[in-house]
Amino acid sequence: xxxxxxxxxxxxxxxxxxxxxxxxxxxxxxxxxxxxxxxxxxxxxxxxxxxxxxxxxxxxxxxxxxxxxxxxxxxxxxxxxxxxxxxxxxxxxxxxxxxxxxxxxxx
Amino acid sequence: xxxxxxxxxxxxxxxxxxxxxxxxxxxxxxxxxxxxxxxxxxxxxxxxxxxxxxxxxxxxxxxxxxxxxxxxxxxxxxxxxxxxxxxxxxxxxxxxxxxxxxxxxxxxxxxxxxxxx
Numbered sequence: 514x515x516x517x518x519x520x521x522x523x524x525x526x527x528x529x530x531x532x533x534x535x536x537x538x539x540x541x542x543x544x545x546x547x548x549x550x551x552x553x554x555x556x557x558x559x560x561x562x563x564x565x566x567x568x569x570x571x572x573x574x575x576x577x578x579x580x581x582x583x584x585x586x587x588x589x590x591x592x593x594x595x596x597x598x599x600x601x602x603x604x605x606x607x608x609x610x611x612x613x614x615x616x617x618x619x620x
Numbered sequence: 621x622x623x624x625x626x627x628x629x630x631x632x633x634x635x636x637x638x639x640x641x642x643x644x645x646x647x648x649x650x651x652x653x654x655x656x657x658x659x660x661x662x663x664x665x666x667x668x669x670x671x672x673x674x675x676x677x678x679x680x681x682x683x684x685x686x687x688x689x690x691x692x693x694x695x696x697x698x699x700x701x702x703x704x705x706x707x708x709x710x711x712x713x714x715x716x717x718x719x720x721x722x723x724x725x726x727x728x729x730x731x732x733x734x735x736x737x
Contacts, residue, residue, distance in 0.1 A: 547725075549725075555730070556718075556729065556730055556731055557728060558728075559724055559725060562726075563722070600666075600667055602725075604722075604723025604724055607680050610669065611667040611669070612666075613666050614666055614667075
């Protein structure tokens with residue numbers, strides 16, 4: 514299985530901050546990487562696919578980059594509605610695997 | 621607007637079979653563009669991909685569950701189903717169904733909590 518490791522596991526930040534979350538794959542996955550946002554009691558929501566393509570309707574303050582094994586999700590200016598848990602997911606191998614999540618909390 | 625809705629019992633006894641159905645609206649499970657997936661989430665293991673099915677019935681399963689798992693498709697009802705046999709407390713989770721497009725999951729059901737006890 515391809516292991517996906519996110520860092521940090523949790524972090525606190527303030528509204529307006531720039532935040533970066535990283536995801537590392539245990540083997541190369543080209544750009545087959547997606548990012549999701551999940552709020553308590555809700556299903557994950559697709560934010561970014563193909564490592565850097567923004568899903569329709571997702572605010573442009575979200576961006577993704579990377580290829581191979583190392584990827585980042587950046588939120589350029591945190592908004593109150595962005596406090597949630599974020600997951601990466603690889604889409605090249607079976608089984609599909611997710612990172613363990615990064616919980617983003619209000620400072 | 622694509623909508624997925626999970627249904628099934630919220631409580632299953634140990635050693636019995638967990639059965640869930642996902643009803644799809646706003647899209648067709650017979651479309652060749654998508655796969656239809658099951659994903660679960662528990663506090664201890666995070667998000668775990670269970671498996672998925674293509675319009676022609678082709679399946680991919682998580683090897684860790686493959687011996688206990690069947691995913692099936694009923695295009696006439698526009699739904700797909702999950703059967704997981706010989707469940708234990710470790711199978712307690714929120715189960716999501718989702719549409720798989722381009723190697724990611726773009727539409728999800730709201731999730732259903734299944735407790736094994």
